[in-house]
Amino acid sequence: MTHPHRTTSDRGVRARFLLAAAAWTVLVAAVLLAVPLAFPGRLPDPLAGHWGPSGRPDRSMPLSALTLAALVWVVVVGGCIVGLARVRGEIRRVTRTWYAAGLGWLGGFLIGLQAVTVAANLDRDDWTRAASLNWQVAVVVAGAFVLGALGWLAGRLGPDDAPREEEAPGPLIDLDPRKRPVWVSTATAPWAVAVGVAAFAAALSFAAAALWGLAPAGWSTVLPLAVVGVISLAVSSVSVRIASEGLTMSFGPLRWPSRTIRLDRIERAWMERRSPLQVGGWGIRGLPGMATIMIRGGECLVLRDPSGGQLAISVDDAETGAALLNALAARKTA
Incomplete structure (x- = not known):
């Protein structure tokens, strides 16, 4: 419901929020692209992409994966912002806070994760020689939460669009006291129905295949698919x-x-x-x-x-x- 006395500055909250979200999206994408490109020839390919409990690298990934994160960020976050921009009316404060907090946390986490990955692989001739990671992960997570909290506070700026009791009364109809209205x-x-039916059909197929000995390991997928089916239909x-x-x-x-x-x-x-x-x-x-x-x-x-x-x-x-x-x-x- 739109507030009947919405001022011009109130309506500008929507535009400022969308502009700030778009600017943050572009900034994070630019950083994710620029950091690996800033060190040409100084990173191995493939490079260390996963560290075990000991802190030593135990898995590799192609160098191009560093820039792929920017593409995924732009597609996912940009799509959400475009969808939010197409929603008519003001953007409620609760929506702004959650979106801003999510953008801050995810952007900070991706940048921090890329930074420690690049630092650990820098000037190494092979990914197995990458530096260990221990306390750095805690710093990345903490930094992401700090940016998420700042996003939360930024999203709360500006008025809310909640209808006020005295200015937006609910509708009312006349009732016949002799009748019991219902x-x-x-x-x-429809998409949830389709997902539920498909999940149940897949679960039955795997169960039948396991019973006939065609796929003995099929039982491990029956329960997860059945749970997905129940939740989707619910x-x-x-x-x-x-x-x-x-x-x-x-x-x-x-x-x-x-x-x-x-x-x-x-x-x-x-x-x-x-x-x-x-x-x-x-x-x-x-x-x-x-x-x-x-x-x-x-x-x-x-x-x-x-x-x-x-x-x-x-x-x-x-x-x-x-x-x-x-x-x-x-x-x-x-």
Whole structure:
């Protein structure tokens, strides 16, 4: 929901955040490309790419892998930023903080990891002669967390886009006191259904092959594939039912598990459009007090409890559900 009195400076938070994220992405990519190129002829090929518990190198990788990290960084992080830029409306503070923290941590970790790798291999004629790594790894991890914390603080700058209670009241409809209103709606993620079915089919195939002796080692893959299938189908759909007792949400094709939220635990409800990029992906996202059940992007039914916590559920026709919830809550307290 867009704040009706949004100022020009408030709207500029989105542009500044996206610009800063893009600049950080370019800076990290430039460093990842420049560091190995700054030492022509001084690094072995292949070079040491993994160190064992003793601190000595035990595995190698091609020299080109150093620059490949920059490509992966640009593709993954750049794609996320482009997707976030396509989301309409302001970028919520919780989204900005998590994205900025993730960008800071991952960028710092990649740069630190490349720096210690280059330093250990510099001027060595063979990767087996690379320097040992011990305390340097702890420094890399600590530095990444410091940059992540700075990103978190930077993401919190600027106002939030949360609708205010007094300026964005939830919708309301008239109820016939002689009738018992019920509203039911669902949302489905076809991709999750496809992944679940494919995982179960693969698990059955490996189990059959193991039983017939065609692939004795197939049993080791059956359980992981079955777990993937169960999780995928469990988050493939959500069904919401609103009646006089409150809101009941059920998951998956079997409508299990389910949870009921009583009317006295709902202070207000409204419809808000959210995308997976805004909340950090699909499934149950967020933190206690600010969670989203993201099955598909678009309409979400948002509930606010008396303590100020919010729960958003991606479901079709969310505005009607919100109006009925508000009307039932009002009738119960009247």
